[in-house]
Amino acid sequence: xxxxxxxxxxxxxxxxxxxxxxxxxxxxxxxxxxxxxxxxxxxxxxxxxxxxxxxxxxxxxxxxxxxxxxxxxxxxxxxxxxxxxxxxxxxxxxxxxxxxxxxxxxxxxxxxxxxxxxxxxxxxxxxxxxxxxxxxxxxxxxxxxxxxxxxxxxxxxxxxxxxxxxxxxxxxxxxxxxxxxxxxxxxxxxxxxxxxxxxxxxxxx
Amino acid sequence: xxxxxxxxxxxxxxxxxxxxxxxxxxxxxxxxxxxxxxxxxxxxxxxxxxxxxxxxxxxxxxxxxxxxxxxxxxxxxxxxxxxxxxxxxxxxxxxxxxxxxxxxxxxxxxxxxxxxxxxxxxxxxxxxxxxxxxxxxxxxxxxxxxxxxxxxxxxxxxxxxxxxxxxxxxxxxxxxxxxxxxxxxxxxxxxxxxxxxxxxxxxxxxxxxxxxxxxxxxxxxxxxxxxxxxxxxxxxxxxxxxxxxxxxxxxxxxxxxxxxxxxxxxxxxxxxxxxxxxxxxxxxxxxxxxxxxxxxxxxxxxxxxxxxxxxxxxxxxxxxxxxxxxxxxxxxxxxxxxxxxxxxxxxxxxxxxxxxxxxxxxxxxxxxxxxxxxxxxxxxxxxxxxxxxxxxxxxxxxxxxxxxxxxxxxxxxxxxxxxxxxxxxxxxxxxxxxxxxxxxxxxxxxxxxxxxxxxxxxxxxxxxxxxxxxxxxxxxxxxxxxxxxxxxxxxxxxxxxxxxxxxxxxx
Numbered sequence: 001x002x003x004x005x006x007x008x009x010x011x012x013x014x015x016x017x018x019x020x021x022x023x024x025x026x027x028x029x030x031x032x033x034x035x036x037x038x039x040x041x042x043x044x045x046x047x048x049x050x051x052x053x054x055x056x057x058x059x060x061x062x063x064x065x066x067x068x069x070x071x072x073x074x075x076x077x078x079x080x081x082x083x084x085x086x087x088x089x090x091x092x093x094x095x096x097x098x099x100x101x102x103x104x105x106x107x108x109x110x111x112x113x114x115x116x117x118x119x120x121x122x123x124x125x126x127x128x129x130x131x132x133x134x135x136x137x138x139x140x141x142x143x144x145x146x147x148x149x150x151x152x153x154x155x156x157x158x159x160x161x162x163x164x165x166x167x168x169x170x171x172x173x174x175x176x177x178x179x180x181x182x183x184x185x186x187x188x189x190x191x192x193x194x195x196x197x198x199x200x201x202x203x204x205x
Numbered sequence: 206x207x208x209x210x211x212x213x214x215x216x217x218x219x220x221x222x223x224x225x226x227x228x229x230x231x232x233x234x235x236x237x238x239x240x241x242x243x244x245x246x247x248x249x250x251x252x253x254x255x256x257x258x259x260x261x262x263x264x265x266x267x268x269x270x271x272x273x274x275x276x277x278x279x280x281x282x283x284x285x286x287x288x289x290x291x292x293x294x295x296x297x298x299x300x301x302x303x304x305x306x307x308x309x310x311x312x313x314x315x316x317x318x319x320x321x322x323x324x325x326x327x328x329x330x331x332x333x334x335x336x337x338x339x340x341x342x343x344x345x346x347x348x349x350x351x352x353x354x355x356x357x358x359x360x361x362x363x364x365x366x367x368x369x370x371x372x373x374x375x376x377x378x379x380x381x382x383x384x385x386x387x388x389x390x391x392x393x394x395x396x397x398x399x400x401x402x403x404x405x406x407x408x409x410x411x412x413x414x415x416x417x418x419x420x421x422x423x424x425x426x427x428x429x430x431x432x433x434x435x436x437x438x439x440x441x442x443x444x445x446x447x448x449x450x451x452x453x454x455x456x457x458x459x460x461x462x463x464x465x466x467x468x469x470x471x472x473x474x475x476x477x478x479x480x481x482x483x484x485x486x487x488x489x490x491x492x493x494x495x496x497x498x499x500x501x502x503x504x505x506x507x508x509x510x511x512x513x514x515x516x517x518x519x520x521x522x523x524x525x526x527x528x529x530x531x532x533x534x535x536x537x538x539x540x541x542x543x544x545x546x547x548x549x550x551x552x553x554x555x556x557x558x559x560x561x562x563x564x565x566x567x568x569x570x571x572x573x574x575x576x577x578x579x580x581x582x583x584x585x586x587x588x589x590x591x592x593x594x595x596x597x598x599x600x601x602x603x604x605x606x607x608x609x610x611x612x613x614x615x616x617x618x619x620x621x622x623x624x625x626x627x628x629x630x631x632x633x634x635x636x637x638x639x640x641x642x643x644x645x646x647x648x649x650x651x652x653x654x655x656x657x658x659x660x661x662x663x664x665x666x667x668x669x670x671x672x673x674x675x676x677x678x679x680x681x682x683x684x685x686x687x688x689x690x691x692x693x694x695x696x697x698x699x700x701x702x703x704x705x706x707x708x709x710x711x712x
Contacts, residue, residue: 018472028274039265056265060273141440154222155257161224180218190253 012076027067031060034077037157038084044152046090055091059084069083074166081153081167089145139189145172147182154179211236217247221254271438427671436668440475477664 012033018026038059043052062083070079140148146168153164161179165172213236220224220233237243427433 024274028270031270031273035265035269036262039269040263043263044260052263053265053269057269057273060269064273078532121452130258133260136260140257155254156260158258176219176224177215179222180215180250183218183250184255186257187249189435190256 008072009077010076013072016067016070016072018183020070027064030063030076034080035060037077038080041081041084041152041157042088044137044140044156045145045148046092047137051091055084057088058087062087075163078163081157081159081163082169085149085167088147092145105183135190135193136186139186139193142189143182143185147178147185150175150178151182151186155183211240211243213243214246217243217250218254221247222252267442271442424667424669426669430671433668433671440666440668443477444475472667472669474665474667478664563652 012030015026015029015033019030035056036164039052039056042059043049046052046055059080063080066083070076074082102136123162140152143151149168150164153167154157154161161172161175164179168175170178213233215232216225216229220230225233237247425436427436
């Protein structure tokens with residue numbers, strides 16, 4: 001069942017208090033604590049390294065701007081994530097309005113990408129893992145933003161439903177259905193992609 | 206076809222996540238106990254969840270902390286609302302000074318265009334890759350339009366004086382004004398670090414236009430020693446991350462650019478190879494450290510044949526202006542020789558405009574004289590860039606259509622204007638309809654396969670000592686730490702006796 005909201009992290013609380021008092025080092029401490037998680041989430045959402053870097057930087061600049069108004073009613077990390085998600089979704093909507101451009105190279109893991117041979121050395125296993133990850137990321141990219149955000153926050157960031165609801169600004173029931181729907185779509189996408197790869201590898205009769 | 210979902214199926218994910226209330230959980234457990242299909246679906250969902258959880262965790266670059274800490278420091282220094290207020294004041298100042306820059310540069314270029322015999326020849330082989338025209342005009346430099354004797358290179362000496370300017374504008378004024386607009390300082394775009402244009406898409410479009418290399422020149426004039434040290438820390442971090450161009454080949458990647466005396470010797474030029482997609486991030490890092498003092502220029506390099514095949518002849522105004530921003534690549538290896546003595550307009554002087562605003566301090570000779578080059582010579586990347594500049598000069602000669610339409614005096618552009626001009630040229634040359642699709646697919650231009658969008662770009666960073674606080678530079682620590690040992694002797698000779706403290710850590 002729904003767990004109680006996590007207690008505010010005392011380190012966060014102290015860093016926030018000092019940062020609000022104008023201590024740049026405290027703000028740097030907050031950045032240092034969460035930049036990897038924010039960056040990772042941004043990357044999984046937009047699947048573009050440079051864009052994820054830009055977004056991460058933008059998130060913390062926005063945090064810096066808004067920090068004086070942060071009253072501690074929400075968990076700091078949840079608050080940061082809410083800012084991140086707002087920026088991410090806004091940016092993605094903006095990108096979708098742009099003229100589409102074709103990638104210069106095919107995305108790794110896109111359907112039809114061949115997998116390594118069956119006989120695996122350690123290196124081959126590593127390649128196989130990378131390709132598997134690429135396929136999962138490819139499938140993730142196919143989801144609508146609302147489903148992607150839900151499964152990223154749950155399965156990659158391991159947040160509970162209540163926190164995700166707070167971050168996304170939707171009821172817990174909506175989170176529940178989005179996560180389930182997102183996983184089902186991913187399951188189907190990966191199954192379809194697997195079928196396509198197998199068909200491509202089957203030699204013609 | 207899948208059967209209709211079980212009423213409890215929507216609860217499977219929540220069950221998996223331990224998010225169901227007790228009563229509901231018991232219902233799901235009962236269903237799982239009796240149904241193979243339920244267990245199979247749960248296993249599928251768990252597999253998906255596990256795959257997502259197993260995705261590699263990415264780490265943000267450490268330098269992001271330093272850059273953001275710097276932003277926080279500025280906010281603390283200037284107060285909660287100060288950044289916006291300061292930005293507003295600064296924007297107003299820049300607008301005024303930009304207008305002055307447009308006027309002065311426009312008149313200067315127009316005047317130069319009418320004086321074919323007064324163009325200085327290209328400088329010696331050690332001339333900087335940044336031409337005088339390429340250097341953005343610092344607002345204070347606009348006030349101090351008279352070059353100082355210390356800046357007396359051929360290029361700087363060629364700078365027209367106010368009294369020499371023609372009273373009326375000529376037929377070339379349109380081009381001159383366009384060029385001036387392009388090169389007018391527009392640091393607001395850099396100031397507003399978060400809103401920098403998307404370099405990735407920009408350079409991708411450039412690639413579609415036949416560009417095969419991009420050079421980004423960044424000149425930083427820190428206001429304070431703190432900014433200077435912070436920038437050093439960022440550059441050091443980049444070097445530690447192996448971004449330096451030529452580092453793998455053991456070539457010098459950093460050098461002093463003012464090796465003769467005084468604290469001005471702490472100016473350095475450093476060359477990196479940066480992924481196209483990372484440009485915005487790298488620029489943001491620099492802009493956050495010295496937001497008012499970062500100048501950015503962008504040069505595109507394309508093979509002449511590519512240009513001609515795309516533009517045709519005669520070029521339209523739009524394509525012409527884009528060509529201004531494209532320096533012709535070295536055609537056959539003879540361009541350097543051709544450039545010498547050809548009266549090519551690209552002046553070979555130091556970035557006089559960047560050096561001029563340094564108050565009473567004479568501008569440093571931004572480029573070492575031929576007598577004092579780095580012992581092992583400049584990095585190959587710099588040499589390549591210079592070749593490009595020379596080729597640009599060569600291309601200005603009437604050797605075919607390319608020579609007729611190239612204007613090497615306007616070989617560099619600033620960021621926002623670059624995008625505008627690129628859009629212009631793309632509109633002017635991009636085929637419509639099915640041809641446009643072909644262009645997007647690159648089927649029409651096989652050479653685009655290796656274009657700029659799939660390459661690293663050359664990122665040249667020139668860091669000057671803090672404005673009006675050069676003594677503080679030594680206290681903070683000169684960026685000689687950045688210098689390759691092969692370039693160290695010149696730096697050692699010029700370094701003050703004061704033992705520098707190490708630069709600030711980036712994290």
